Amino acid sequence: MNKNQTAKAILTPMCPEDAKTRNIKITVVGCGQVGMACVFSIVSQPICSELCIIDMNDKRALGEAMDLSGGSPFTRGFPRIVSSSDYCTSAGSTIVVVTAGARQKEGESRLSLIQRNVEIYKCIIPQLAKASPECIFVIVSNPCDILAYVTMKLTGFPSNRVIGSGCNLDSARFRHLIAQKLRVAPTSVNAWIIGENGDSSVAVWSGVNVSGVRLCDINPSIGTSEDPEKWNEIHEKVINSAYEIISLKGYSNWGIGFSVAHICSVIVSDAREIVPVSTYIKGCKHGVDKDVYLSLPVVLGSNGVLYIVKQALSQAEKKALQDCANNLYELQRDIKLDL
Ligand code: NAD
Numbered sequence: 549m550n551k552n553q554t555a556k557a558i559l560t561p562m563c564p565e566d567a568k569t570r571n572i573k574i575t576v577v578g579c580g581q582v583g584m585a586c587v588f589s590i591v592s593q594p595i596c597s598e599l600c601i602i603d604m605n606d607k608r609a610l611g612e613a614m615d616l617s618g619g620s621p622f623t624r625g626f627p628r629i630v631s632s633s634d635y636c637t638s639a640g641s642t643i644v645v646v647t648a649g650a651r652q653k654e655g656e657s658r659l660s661l662i663q664r665n666v667e668i669y670k671c672i673i674p675q676l677a678k679a680s681p682e683c684i685f686v687i688v689s690n691p692c693d694i695l696a697y698v699t700m701k702l703t704g705f706p707s708n709r710v711i712g713s714g715c716n717l718d719s720a721r722f723r724h725l726i727a728q729k730l731r732v733a734p735t736s737v738n739a740w741i742i743g744e745n746g747d748s749s750v751a752v753w754s755g756v757n758v759s760g761v762r763l764c765d766i767n768p769s770i771g772t773s774e775d776p777e778k779w780n781e782i783h784e785k786v787i788n789s790a791y792e793i794i795s796l797k798g799y800s801n802w803g804i805g806f807s808v809a810h811i812c813s814v815i816v817s818d819a820r821e822i823v824p825v826s827t828y829i830k831g832c833k834h835g836v837d838k839d840v841y842l843s844l845p846v847v848l849g850s851n852g853v854l855y856i857v858k859q860a861l862s863q864a865e866k867k868a869l870q871d872c873a874n875n876l877y878e879l880q881r882d883i884k885l886d887l
Pocket of ligand 1: 800
């Protein structure tokens with residue numbers, strides 16, 4: 549019996565099998581804790597029609613693909629899942645999410661991972677770019693600002709098509725903690741963390757508002773060490789949360805998984821939502837003239853970063869952002885890309 553005979557009996561073809569389809573394919577590279585949290589969040593929503601998992605450990609990638617596929621009838625719009633250790637399998641991706649690489653050990657900073665992960669990127673990024681020359685890269689491995697810059701250099705892609713997950717998760721944690729203190733829903737809090745995804749990130753206290761009411765108009769010392777209400781502890785908690793989670797469970801994954809799925813859904817639906825992700829900001833805004841990636845609010849759509857939003861920052865916030873840029877630039881200068 550021809551293996552397609554049953555399908556042929558049930559399904560009447562109305563167009564050729566090889567007709568061009570509107571396929572949205574997302575590849576996630578690295579099926580460790582972070583990669584699988586991204587995959588899980590993506591497949592739980594109807595974001596793509598095909599999902600490709602790539603890992604150097606092809607057995608593990610296949611196991612993950614099989615495990616998830618079995619649950620497909622329980623979700624909406626579940627994509628076809630393929631897996632491989634061969635980068636050719638990622639061909640034709642709309643978005644490539646890169647989580648492959650070493651993760652922080654307990655107490656280790658994101659920045660100390662630079663050289664280990666740059667070496668991995670030198671090997672994998674050119675292959676991914678060759679397989680999907682029109683894709684948008686979403687860089688998650690740490691330090692994601694520097695690795696997004698490395699990806700832009702390795703691929704020669706325009707900067708709008710290389711994005712770092714940046715401060716999207718930090719901003720979400722910031723909103724969550726402010727919301728807890730105000731006893732409102734996090735979605736009702738407008739608040740942004742910008743700059744480096746890490747220890748020197750910048751909390752934009754001058755812009756935090758609920759329903760347009762700026763908290764700094766009520767409490768002018770908000771976010772400073774003089775503030776009797778100690779709102780600045782919230783930013784410290786955001787910075788420390790990754791370290792705390794790693795010390796408690798060994799890694800962090802669920803928050804970043806939700807954050808990456810959100811970035812992907814905004815891109816594929818061309819939603820033009822404003823999201824704080826890491827983007828190439830040289831000469832763009834706030835007096836930063838360094839050749840670096842940093843998080844700022846950007847308008848995201850199907851071409852990636854469409855616009856950078858110029859926030860009205862205080863002098864202290866601008867200075868902190870410039871310090872972030874200088875700090876990253878110094879670290880980045882020593883990277884050897886052998887281009
Ligand atoms: P993990 O060790 O669980 O997984 C890493 C995966 O990468 C492994 O499955 C490994 O086989 C794979 N890998 C390594 N080298 C590879 C290569 N050359 N080709 C293909 N696959 C390769 O680590 P994790 O906890 O998933 O963390 C992954 C990265 O994400 C780390 O760099 C971590 O610091 C980062 N991270 C970023 C954020 C963020 O906010 N941007 C948050 C959490 C973690």
